[in-house]
Amino acid sequence: MVVGLEVHCQLGTRTKLFCGCANDGFGMTANSRICPVCTGQPGVLPVLNKRAVELAFQAALALDCKLAATSIFARKNYFYPDLPKAYQISQYEEPFSQHGGLDTKLPDGSRKRVRIHRIHLEEDAGKLLHEIGSEELDYSLVDFNRSSVPLIEIVTEPDIRSSDEAYAYLTALKEVLQFVGVSRCDMEKGEMRCDANVSVMLAGSTKFGTRAEIKNVNSFKNVKDALEYEYRRQIEIIESGGTIKQETRLWDAVNMRTESMRSKEEAHDYRYFPDPDLVPLHADPVWVAKLKAALPELPEARRLRLASTFALSAYDAEVLTSEKTLSAYFDEAMSGRPKEFAKPLANLITTELLGRLNKEGKSIAESPVTPKMMASLVELTLNNTISSKGAKEVFAKAFETREDPKVLVEKLGLSQVLDEGQVKGWVSEALAANPQAAADLKSGKEAAAGRIVGAVMKLSKGKANPALVNKLIKEAVK
Amino acid sequence: MNHTEMTAVAIADAVASGKLSAVEVAKAHFERVRALEPKIKAFVTLLEEDAMKRAAAVDAKRARGEKLGRLAGVPVALKDNILLEGVETTCSSKILKGYRAAYDATVVERMKAEDAVFIGKTNLDEFAMGSSTENSAFFKTANPWDTDRVPGGSSGGSAAAVAARMAPLALGSDTGGSIRQPASFCGVVGLKPTYGLVSRFGLIAFASSLDQIGPFARTTEDAALLLSVIGGHDARDTTSSLKTPGEALAGLKGQIKGLRIGLPKEYFIKGTDAEVEGAVLAAVETLKKLGAVVKDVSLPHSSYAVGSYYIVAPSEASSNLARFDGIRYGLSSPESKSLEEVYEATRGAGFGPEVKRRIMLGTYALSSGYYDAYYGKAQRVRTLIARDFDDVFREVDVLATPTAPTAAFKFGEKVDDPLAMYLSDVFTIPSNMAGNASISIPCGLTRLGLPIGLQLIGPAFSEGTLLRAAGALENASPFPKLNG
Numbered sequence A: 001m002v003v004g005l006e007v008h009c010q011l012g013t014r015t016k017l018f019c020g021c022a023n024d025g026f027g028m029t030a031n032s033r034i035c036p037v038c039t040g041q042p043g044v045l046p047v048l049n050k051r052a053v054e055l056a057f058q059a060a061l062a063l064d065c066k067l068a069a070t071s072i073f074a075r076k077n078y079f080y081p082d083l084p085k086a087y088q089i090s091q092y093e094e095p096f097s098q099h100g101g102l103d104t105k106l107p108d109g110s111r112k113r114v115r116i117h118r119i120h121l122e123e124d125a126g127k128l129l130h131e132i133g134s135e136e137l138d139y140s141l142v143d144f145n146r147s148s149v150p151l152i153e154i155v156t157e158p159d160i161r162s163s164d165e166a167y168a169y170l171t172a173l174k175e176v177l178q179f180v181g182v183s184r185c186d187m188e189k190g191e192m193r194c195d196a197n198v199s200v201m202l203a204g205s206t207k208f209g210t211r212a213e214i215k216n217v218n219s220f221k222n223v224k225d226a227l228e229y230e231y232r233r234q235i236e237i238i239e240s241g242g243t244i245k246q247e248t249r250l251w252d253a254v255n256m257r258t259e260s261m262r263s264k265e266e267a268h269d270y271r272y273f274p275d276p277d278l279v280p281l282h283a284d285p286v287w288v289a290k291l292k293a294a295l296p297e298l299p300e301a302r303r304l305r306l307a308s309t310f311a312l313s314a315y316d317a318e319v320l321t322s323e324k325t326l327s328a329y330f331d332e333a334m335s336g337r338p339k340e341f342a343k344p345l346a347n348l349i350t351t352e353l354l355g356r357l358n359k360e361g362k363s364i365a366e367s368p369v370t371p372k373m374m375a376s377l378v379e380l381t382l383n384n385t386i387s388s389k390g391a392k393e394v395f396a397k398a399f400e401t402r403e404d405p406k407v408l409v410e411k412l413g414l415s416q417v418l419d420e421g422q423v424k425g426w427v428s429e430a431l432a433a434n435p436q437a438a439a440d441l442k443s444g445k446e447a448a449a450g451r452i453v454g455a456v457m458k459l460s461k462g463k464a465n466p467a468l469v470n471k472l473i474k475e476a477v478k
Numbered sequence B: 001m002n003h004t005e006m007t008a009v010a011i012a013d014a015v016a017s018g019k020l021s022a023v024e025v026a027k028a029h030f031e032r033v034r035a036l037e038p039k040i041k042a043f044v045t046l047l048e049e050d051a052m053k054r055a056a057a058v059d060a061k062r063a064r065g066e067k068l069g070r071l072a073g074v075p076v077a078l079k080d081n082i083l084l085e086g087v088e089t090t091c092s093s094k095i096l097k098g099y100r101a102a103y104d105a106t107v108v109e110r111m112k113a114e115d116a117v118f119i120g121k122t123n124l125d126e127f128a129m130g131s132s133t134e135n136s137a138f139f140k141t142a143n144p145w146d147t148d149r150v151p152g153g154s155s156g157g158s159a160a161a162v163a164a165r166m167a168p169l170a171l172g173s174d175t176g177g178s179i180r181q182p183a184s185f186c187g188v189v190g191l192k193p194t195y196g197l198v199s200r201f202g203l204i205a206f207a208s209s210l211d212q213i214g215p216f217a218r219t220t221e222d223a224a225l226l227l228s229v230i231g232g233h234d235a236r237d238t239t240s241s242l243k244t245p246g247e248a249l250a251g252l253k254g255q256i257k258g259l260r261i262g263l264p265k266e267y268f269i270k271g272t273d274a275e276v277e278g279a280v281l282a283a284v285e286t287l288k289k290l291g292a293v294v295k296d297v298s299l300p301h302s303s304y305a306v307g308s309y310y311i312v313a314p315s316e317a318s319s320n321l322a323r324f325d326g327i328r329y330g331l332s333s334p335e336s337k338s339l340e341e342v343y344e345a346t347r348g349a350g351f352g353p354e355v356k357r358r359i360m361l362g363t364y365a366l367s368s369g370y371y372d373a374y375y376g377k378a379q380r381v382r383t384l385i386a387r388d389f390d391d392v393f394r395e396v397d398v399l400a401t402p403t404a405p406t407a408a409f410k411f412g413e414k415v416d417d418p419l420a421m422y423l424s425d426v427f428t429i430p431s432n433m434a435g436n437a438s439i440s441i442p443c444g445l446t447r448l449g450l451p452i453g454l455q456l457i458g459p460a461f462s463e464g465t466l467l468r469a470a471g472a473l474e475n476a477s478p479f480p481k482l483n484g
Helices: A050-062 A163-180 A220-239 A285-293 A299-310 A314-319 A324-334 A339-360 A371-382 A388-401 A405-412 A420-433 A435-442 A446-459 A466-477 B008-016 B022-040 B048-063 B106-113 B156-163 B180-186 B220-230 B274-289 B302-323 B339-350 B353-366 B372-392 B418-425 B429-434 B463-476
Strands: A002-010 A074-077 A087-090 A097-105 A111-123 A127-129 A141-143 A150-156 A192-199 A212-217 A247-252 A257-263 B043-046 B075-079 B117-122 B169-174 B189-192 B212-217 B260-264 B293-297 B398-402 B437-445 B451-458
Touching (some): A002 A163, A050 A097, A050 A111, A087 A111, A111 A163, A163 A220, A163 A324, A192 A220, A212 A257, A420 A435, A435 A466, B008 B220, B022 B117, B048 B117, B075 B156, B156 B212, B180 B189, B180 B451, B189 B220, B212 B220, B274 B293, B274 B398, B274 B437, B274 B451, B302 B353, B302 B418, B437 B463
Parallel strands (some): B075 B169
Antiparallel strands (some): A002 A192, A247 A257, B169 B212, B437 B451
16 A cells, blocks of 8 residues: 545634634634635735744644745636635645655554655635535535635655554644644644545555545544555455556545545646735745744654653653643643652653543643642652552542642641651551461562551551551561 | 816815815816716716715815815726725626625725725726727727727726816726726826836736736826825735835936937837827937937847737636636526536626637636646746846836827727737737836827827836926927817
């Protein structure tokens, strides 16, 4: 399987690409975010949104692309009712960036760089509403809220070799775009859309087969399914002696198959030409340097840093980087704290916090336990005020009451007993009450220590400091 | 003195100082419109009621003691491809019949701010495609000097309205000569500003890289006044220049002595009427007497201008006019059974033959496999034409040429021969291709009493110099005045 992906991603700007209308029309009343410019009234002219260019440039920089010193906007001409000017302003021969790549972690743990061929900036079209609740209606309505919303199209080289690789690439891409703040990439809102070019070739061959372009694949899972289907379809055709036609196919997610939409011969002639209404876009080096400096740390670099600086496990580093809000949560809790903080903090976040949030169906942003509270909880465990078990209890309570962990420790009476004399007493009592275990321990069966520890904890109502208990048991049976 | 004889400068002064009311001025012009319009038919829409209201508002503003603008009470006609909010804007096309402008063009906004009074929207060749205004889908406009003849085009209605003194000022648009050629035919001043000096926002696009809005007037001073109002950067048009009209108009005042005038040999060729050439050379002689230095120059790529223009302009037009699809506004065909039928029925019935011809030319020139041979090559020719001008403007300050090869021709004379019609723009097209400044002023009458136009071409933003030279000729011998 040989796959190249084209991903459209909506930029998170305040306004549209060529006019001042708000870029928040999804789910809003139809045609409530429109003006003469984005509905193609006569006499209007486009004015490029600077913020959209900044976000597009940052996406390109994050994807290791080269920015063109000068790029050109072109008109892509075709008739459709959702395209008010009957042309889309896009970029054709001279896109703003080319030649990048994204390091993608594959399911088997290995890494692969998927090369990016180009990224260009363009405007979205409106949306046709065919289903409006009545079968009597034999016409369609058009909503221009989405018309002229800024998009970038990210086109890979044909570097992807399996549906799993495609899935992994899309996951990594979404992560980067969200991290940089280019887009929310909410696929349900159409903020990220994917077309796939698929062909097949014999293992070991270097000559690509004829490709089919699959459109309308609107979730990562759909991409995977569509690629698998298309792969089998093409192989079946070849094995039964047929040839693959170059064509555009549509993914039907309900029936789980692709269907021919138009052949190469029927392909549109878009009559691209440079848009005379827009001047060339120059990437001023000073401006670009500023945008580059403002880029946040990218997920991959962050994972490596978390793992090396804080000695976190690969798993923890991965989890703590998977979402931007979670990264920010971790960073806030860590701020001004020593390195030793990281590991217990990571543990509490990945096990307690995420587990609980997940159970309640809440997001990080909605967490009742703030990063500051979480840090104070870690502090309480690190200075042995509470045990790790106690920390879990405090967390659970704090999640419900939003109270300060320090206050809760007092309220719940969870302070650990660190007094050696008192703990020694419990140890002696436990050894006496469990003669068999005491004997086993003395003869070197260390597994027996568990029973004694358990007994001590029971006697101390869980308040004895575990490290101290272990130490004193060892001393007692020496 | 009849108010319709007054210049815009004089009207604005008189209204601002209270010697004359804007309402009186407007009334006088509408009287003249009523007398002449049945013969001339310059207007697609007359705005008498609106105009009287605006004029009254201007008078009221003065009565309140407020300072009036530079166009106080001056009646202005607008070519019907420039948007005036709330008013029907048709481009003289059936496809836009009934379309009401949703906003004001930038030029309109600026004129409103200076207290101008809009008296109507003028006829044009449909979508500004033509050189005689015969391509209007509605009716033909007559040349006020001889009503059997065309006023030129495409801004024929604006040129005729100013020539017939139905308005002292009008706006036109010039893509290949559409201001200068009708100015020449109607014996008025027509200025095509440097590309980018005047905002195109609110001008219905024909060919975006060539279109410029510019003034018609009966005096050079009035043309300068209107340019100073409409010119200057507009954030809504990113192709508009940061130059101010003041900078472009620097050099308006001063001597002719030492002005270097070039006579490009490619503009004095067989096919140009001898009377036209004679009048142009006589005007150059006048400037020479005033101290100008005249020399022969060459613009070697001139002969490729018309050919490359008829690739670039239709290509851009084919895209610009695609939005008239019957979906959102204008003519539509609700009986159509499919989307394709809506497009075919709307555009088939809505566009006239010349517009269809150019859409087809442009669609072909941009199509896959032909782009490089046509559009790409035409753009390279364009660069060469611009370079010719750059070279020649190192030697001279302005070029003097005929505006058109002939004076106004008769109705029907060229309308069935597109190529002959296209050649009436042979001297005006290069200036659009290069994006520089040019002006047409009257320089005499033919034996038949038809106006002849002199074209002066200068480098980008040399409007002041052009108007200074034009003004010197105007002072030396007043422009011929239409009787009646």
